[in-house]
Amino acid sequence: xxxxxxxxxxxxxxxxxxxxxxxxxxxxxxxxxxxxxxxxxxxxxxxxxxxxxxxxxxxxxxxxxxxxxxxxxxxxxxxxxxxxxxxxxxxxxxxxxxxxxxxxxxxxxxxxxxxxxxxxxxxxxxxxxxxxxxxxxxxxxxxxxxxxxxxxxxxxxxxxxxxxxxxxxxxxxxxxxxxxxxxxxxxxxxxxxxxxxxxxxxxxxxxxxxxxxxxxxxxxxxxxxxxxxxxxxxxxxxxxxxxxxxxxxxxxxxxxxxxxxxxxxxxxxxxxxxxxxxxxxxxxxxxxxxxxxxxxxxxxxxxxxxxxxxxxxx
Amino acid sequence: xxxxxxxxxxxxxxxxxxxxxxxxxxxxxxxxxxxxxxxxxxxxxxxxxxxxxxxxxxxxxxxxxxxxxxxxxxxxxxxxxxxxxxxxxxxxxxxxxxxxxxxxxxxxxxxxxxxxxxxxxxxxxxxxxxxxxxxxxxxxxxxxxxxxxxxxxxxxxxxxxxxxxxxxxxxxxxxxxxxxxxxxxxxxxxxxxxxxxxxxxxxxxxxxxxxxxxxxxxxxxxxxxxxxxxxxxxxxxxxxxxxxxxxxxxxxxxxxxxxxxxxxxxxxxxxxxxxxxxxxxxxxxxxxxxx
Numbered sequence: 001x002x003x004x005x006x007x008x009x010x011x012x013x014x015x016x017x018x019x020x021x022x023x024x025x026x027x028x029x030x031x032x033x034x035x036x037x038x039x040x041x042x043x044x045x046x047x048x049x050x051x052x053x054x055x056x057x058x059x060x061x062x063x064x065x066x067x068x069x070x071x072x073x074x075x076x077x078x079x080x081x082x083x084x085x086x087x088x089x090x091x092x093x094x095x096x097x098x099x100x101x102x103x104x105x106x107x108x109x110x111x112x113x114x115x116x117x118x119x120x121x122x123x124x125x126x127x128x129x130x131x132x133x134x135x136x137x138x139x140x141x142x143x144x145x146x147x148x149x150x151x152x153x154x155x156x157x158x159x160x161x162x163x164x165x166x167x168x169x170x171x172x173x174x175x176x177x178x179x180x181x182x183x184x185x186x187x188x189x190x191x192x193x194x195x196x197x198x199x200x201x202x203x204x205x206x207x208x209x210x211x212x213x214x215x216x217x218x219x220x221x222x223x224x225x226x227x228x229x230x231x232x233x234x235x236x237x238x239x240x241x242x243x244x245x246x247x248x249x250x251x252x253x254x255x256x257x258x259x260x261x262x263x264x265x266x267x268x269x270x271x272x273x274x275x276x277x278x279x280x281x282x283x284x285x286x287x288x289x290x291x292x293x294x295x296x297x298x299x300x301x302x303x304x305x306x307x308x309x310x311x312x313x314x
Numbered sequence: 315x316x317x318x319x320x321x322x323x324x325x326x327x328x329x330x331x332x333x334x335x336x337x338x339x340x341x342x343x344x345x346x347x348x349x350x351x352x353x354x355x356x357x358x359x360x361x362x363x364x365x366x367x368x369x370x371x372x373x374x375x376x377x378x379x380x381x382x383x384x385x386x387x388x389x390x391x392x393x394x395x396x397x398x399x400x401x402x403x404x405x406x407x408x409x410x411x412x413x414x415x416x417x418x419x420x421x422x423x424x425x426x427x428x429x430x431x432x433x434x435x436x437x438x439x440x441x442x443x444x445x446x447x448x449x450x451x452x453x454x455x456x457x458x459x460x461x462x463x464x465x466x467x468x469x470x471x472x473x474x475x476x477x478x479x480x481x482x483x484x485x486x487x488x489x490x491x492x493x494x495x496x497x498x499x500x501x502x503x504x505x506x507x508x509x510x511x512x513x514x515x516x517x518x519x520x521x522x523x524x525x526x527x528x529x530x531x532x533x534x535x536x537x538x539x540x541x542x543x544x545x546x547x548x549x550x551x552x553x554x555x556x557x558x559x560x561x562x563x564x565x566x567x568x569x570x571x572x573x574x575x576x577x578x579x580x581x582x583x584x585x586x587x588x589x590x591x592x593x594x595x596x597x598x599x600x601x602x603x604x605x
Contacts (some may be wrong), residue, residue: 108590110590115407116406120542125587127539127583132580135577281425288418288419290415294415
């Protein structure tokens with residue numbers, strides 16, 4: 001971790017380039033092989049969300065329990081873009097992204113808090129967003145608790161492709177950040193903000209940048225998700241279990257790496273599909289136990305098994 | 315209406331202050347945010363509902379049973395989990411995640427054991443006649459809950475200020491290292507406080523069906539957030555701080571419900587955000603902000 005990143009990137013360029021290419025190939029071909037496209041689409045969505053959580057938690061140590069707030073506001077930005085501004089789908093995506101970035105800027109003072117204070121305050125912030133969006137007083141803008149219907153812009157294929165593109169771009173972004181000075185600045189902030197500041201790292205600017213990037217990823221995921229779903233309610237897109245799953249996937253695979261969240265999403269989302277839909281309480285029990293066991297015995301996630309042996313983990 | 319909101323706000327506030335008390339103690343002594351706090355409250359509520367429906371046991375009796383049972387459970391839970399956490403690289407964050415996992419486990423077990431339907435207790439158990447005060451009438455169950463809450467907050471205060479374990483607990487709140495260096499039994503005291511904190515949560519849970527209407531497995535996380543807000547508003551480690559925080563919370567919620575009812579769900583979250591952003595160190599003391 002201490003060796004210069006540029007040589008890291010060069011010596012492991014092959015492995016690093018392989019990951020986004022594999023994702024691109026897998027998710028371009030998957031619909032031809034597996035008929036349940038909704039499952040594939042949601043797996044991608046969770047992979048992107050897990051990478052967004054990873055960018056924040058894995059690199060800076062800020063645990064965003066309220067990450068779903070960006071997802072929900074992105075979906076509603078999409079809805080408002082289509083319903084109020086009558087924009088075409090791809091342009092409305094940008095409205096969703098813009099909403100998420102604006103919310104992130106408004107909430108950026110939360111980064112002054114550390115540890116549990118940040119985690120719980122971000123949860124509170126996402127509940128505030130949910131209550132505002134779902135409020136009957138805003139029915140003329142968000143349709144309040146009655147949900148959005150975007151059926152006139154329903155494009156399952158375009159929205160699927162958009163999610164594949166977002167997944168690949170996000171993965172590339174995480175790999176690039178991990179292997180550049182910016183990523184090492186983030187890790188330094190995670191370890192000790194005061195020392196990082198003294199070493200000449202602009203702590204506030206760096207962490208705000210990564211916070212906005214992470215919000216942008218969450219917002220775009222929400223926007224594409226809402227577009228693909230085309231009918232959704234505040235309670236679907238602000239569902240706290242979306243944050244929870246994204247966090248658990250990241251923890252399981254291992255934060256601070258590009259492969260960890262992907263691994264976590266594939267394994268645990270697969271498990272969720274096998275048992276979570278018919279009996280969600282048993283799935284909840286399993287991942288609750290998994291979290292406890294991970295924290296006690298494997299706090300670095302599955303990839304830390306490889307890291308411990310000294311292997312390079314992309 | 316104004317008098318009603320304020321008096322009901324005080325009754326609710328005292329209860330919520332009591333509900334947050336256990337979180338406050340554990341947070342103060344162990345620097346651990348028990349994210350499963352609300353789920354222990356809900357478990358206490360299930361205990362009261364089942365004791366009443368299966369054995370016609372009055373909730374006032376269940377209070378004692380809940381405290382003893384959950385004290386023992388938490389005391390047993392302490393030793394395999396907390397020392398391992400405090401030795402790890404990042405105890406604060408890891409404990410947050412661990413208790414979050416515990417909260418998911420309890421929630422799942424609640425669904426498996428009691429189902430998803432909301433459960434409640436009839437308010438009439440605590441006396442059908444309402445309490446009249448300043449021309450308004452209030453549920454007798456609310457008044458009794460508030461009185462029990464006050465008694466328990468007082469008892470916790472006496473425990474912390476007039477017993478040897480209480481002295482040790484306050485010393486550890488001040489500085490864990492110095493307490494250990496002076497030869498205080500840090501581990502045993504922490505284990506007892508952990509038990510007391512969760513026991514108090516379950517006790518508050520026994521009364522919770524009267525105050526929050528009904529409980530279901532997903533009630534827990536919301537209660538944890540409310541409790542956290544109350545702990546942050548009041549001061550850390552001082553039971554009287556919890557009362558202050560509870561009163562601020564209770565009266566604000568009641569006023570919002572009276573005058574802007576559709577926005578009243580926002581109150582705990584907004585209060586929390588305002589406090590942590592505007593005056594985190596002022597109300598809490600140390601170590602909240604870093605840059």
